[in-house]
Amino acid sequence: MSQPCVRLFKAGVLVVTSALLVAISMAQPSAEPFDGTQGGQAPAAAPVTFTKDVAPIFQRSCQQCHQPNSIGPMSLVTYAETRPWARSIRSKVVAGEMPPYRYDRNVGIQHLKDDLRLSEKEIQTIAKWVDSGAPQGNPADMPPPVTFDNPNEWAFEKQFGPPDIIVKTKPFTLPARGQDVWWRPIVPTGLDKNRCIKAVSVKPTVKGRAAAHHANTEFVEFDEKTGNYVETERVSEYALGKAGEIVPPDGCRTMPANALVRWDVHYYPTGEELKNDVIEMGIWLYPEDHQAKYKQDLKLYLLTMKGGDLEIPPHGTTVTQGFHTFKTPVRIDSFQPHGHFRLVGKTLEIFYPETGKLEMVSSISNWTNNWHTSHIYADDHAPLVPKGAVLVMTGYYDNTANNKGNPDPDQWVGPGSRTADEMSHSWIAVTHLDDAGYERLKAEREAKQKATTNNVAPQRDRQ
Numbered sequence: 433m434s435q436p437c438v439r440l441f442k443a444g445v446l447v448v449t450s451a452l453l454v455a456i457s458m459a460q461p462s463a464e465p466f467d468g469t470q471g472g473q474a475p476a477a478a479p480v481t482f483t484k485d486v487a488p489i490f491q492r493s494c495q496q497c498h499q500p501n502s503i504g505p506m507s508l509v510t511y512a513e514t515r516p517w518a519r520s521i522r523s524k525v526v527a528g529e530m531p532p533y534r535y536d537r538n539v540g541i542q543h544l545k546d547d548l549r550l551s552e553k554e555i556q557t558i559a560k561w562v563d564s565g566a567p568q569g570n571p572a573d574m575p576p577p578v579t580f581d582n583p584n585e586w587a588f589e590k591q592f593g594p595p596d597i598i599v600k601t602k603p604f605t606l607p608a609r610g611q612d613v614w615w616r617p618i619v620p621t622g623l624d625k626n627r628c629i630k631a632v633s634v635k636p637t638v639k640g641r642a643a644a645h646h647a648n649t650e651f652v653e654f655d656e657k658t659g660n661y662v663e664t665e666r667v668s669e670y671a672l673g674k675a676g677e678i679v680p681p682d683g684c685r686t687m688p689a690n691a692l693v694r695w696d697v698h699y700y701p702t703g704e705e706l707k708n709d710v711i712e713m714g715i716w717l718y719p720e721d722h723q724a725k726y727k728q729d730l731k732l733y734l735l736t737m738k739g740g741d742l743e744i745p746p747h748g749t750t751v752t753q754g755f756h757t758f759k760t761p762v763r764i765d766s767f768q769p770h771g772h773f774r775l776v777g778k779t780l781e782i783f784y785p786e787t788g789k790l791e792m793v794s795s796i797s798n799w800t801n802n803w804h805t806s807h808i809y810a811d812d813h814a815p816l817v818p819k820g821a822v823l824v825m826t827g828y829y830d831n832t833a834n835n836k837g838n839p840d841p842d843q844w845v846g847p848g849s850r851t852a853d854e855m856s857h858s859w860i861a862v863t864h865l866d867d868a869g870y871e872r873l874k875a876e877r878e879a880k881q882k883a884t885t886n887n888v889a890p891q892r893d894r895q
């Protein structure tokens with residue numbers, strides 16, 4: 433029964449996991465993306481056209497970024513704008529690289545909030561459309577243009593009103609041309625009491641949003657001893673197309689009094705100078721007397737190398753692994769891998785010592801440093817982890833020429849925060865439960881599951 437647990441990752445990294453896990457037999461689903469080459473056998477159906485079949489998908493899933501003055505490099509609104517990109521669209525969509533939400537299908541939890549991925553059916557429609565010459569179809573079939581939310585309005589304004597606190601970056605001027613730029617100002621929040629965060633949302637300026645690829649924020653404290661600012665907790669992660677995060681009402685994520693926020697904005701020049709750009713973060717607070725049962729936090733969990741630092745030789749590969757156990761039962765609310773150019777994949781699993789079971793929670797096997805996404809689990813699917821269970825976090829690094837994102841396979845790569853160095857940690861939002869809370873949440877879920885299996889509600893097809 434002790435069968436070695438071998439995984440073949442997409443980048444060609446062959447990995448045998450550490451001795452602890454070797455004895456565990458597990459079914460490892462394939463992480464291969466849908467390749468879009470099958471399915472040509474369907475009976476002669478109506479032709480797939482832009483106006484009837486493709487435009488509605490683009491309106492739902494692409495145009496927020498691919499419209500004039502947004503972050504996408506081209507507009508995908510009209511047929512004329514779209515047609516020259518047909519080949520590139522097919523390849524990006526089939527590879528699961530666009531929309532930019534990298535998360536493996538059919539592996540681990542598939543119920544996520546703000547999941548940008550297309551369904552397999554939508555991918556097939558786009559592939560078929562391109563394969564049949566990317567025809568326009570009948571102009572009368574074109575759906576009316578969509579109007580997008582006013583980008584000046586806060587994401588949760590309709591629900592919660594304007595934010596209680598707005599934290600701004602210091603103004604930044606981005607030249608018209610050049611390399612990626614990181615802007616990391618530290619700013620005060622002005623809050624004078626500890627409070628519980630209800631929601632967080634980041635809003636770039638309308639002019640700046642084409643250049644602001646992502647913006648992360650964390651609380652920092654000044655360390656008198658070292659003279660440095662040290663991060664205490666992550667606040668939020670922003671990428672265009674994402675509203676923000678709401679902290680579940682049973683949890684309190686503390687916003688500390690007199691907190692300082694450090695921004696980490698990734699700008700990319702757009703060809704036009706951006707003057708004095710300011711990005712804002714809105715924070716909504718629960719009332720002062722908010723009776724949250726549990727503490728929620730969003731922290732960094734390290735994946736370390738056995739007995740050493742993260743080092744990757746030229747043309748080499750490596751694996752990092754980290755383990756974490758909690759003193760109480762917990763609920764995992766979100767998962768965001770972190771790494772740079774040599775990282776190719778990351779997984780989060782749960783190991784149950786009592787049964788020897790290892791369960792896959794999330795797997796990203798086509799990581800790119802271009803997009804840092806926090807994967808937020810849907811309310812009824814956020815993993816409930818019993819006391820004593822172990823979070824198993826694994827990172828896969830590829831410094832060979834097989835890794836498309838690798839700028840230079842001849843380099844030795846060590847640990848560090850420059851993108852040319854590597855890092856190995858994940859940001860995980862955790863609600864710290866007690867035994868009674870854990871049992872109650874589990875029972876509530878089981879009851880709901882029973883109710884749905886009894887009246888078999890069709891689910892949106894994400895397969």
Ligand code: HEC
Pocket residue numbers: 489490493494495496497498503504505508517520521522524525530531532548550671672673802
């Ligand atoms: C959240 C914003 C966002 C969404 C949603 C999005 N894109 Fe993109 N797309 C980008 C950005 C930014 C780039 C350029 C950087 C990159 O490739 O990561 C890009 C690049 C591309 C490219 C490559 C262009 C080139 O230079 O070759 C294609 C093709 C593409 N997107 C198609 C799509 C399609 C089709 C959809 C919807 C099914 C989509 N994108 C959804 C932001 C987005």
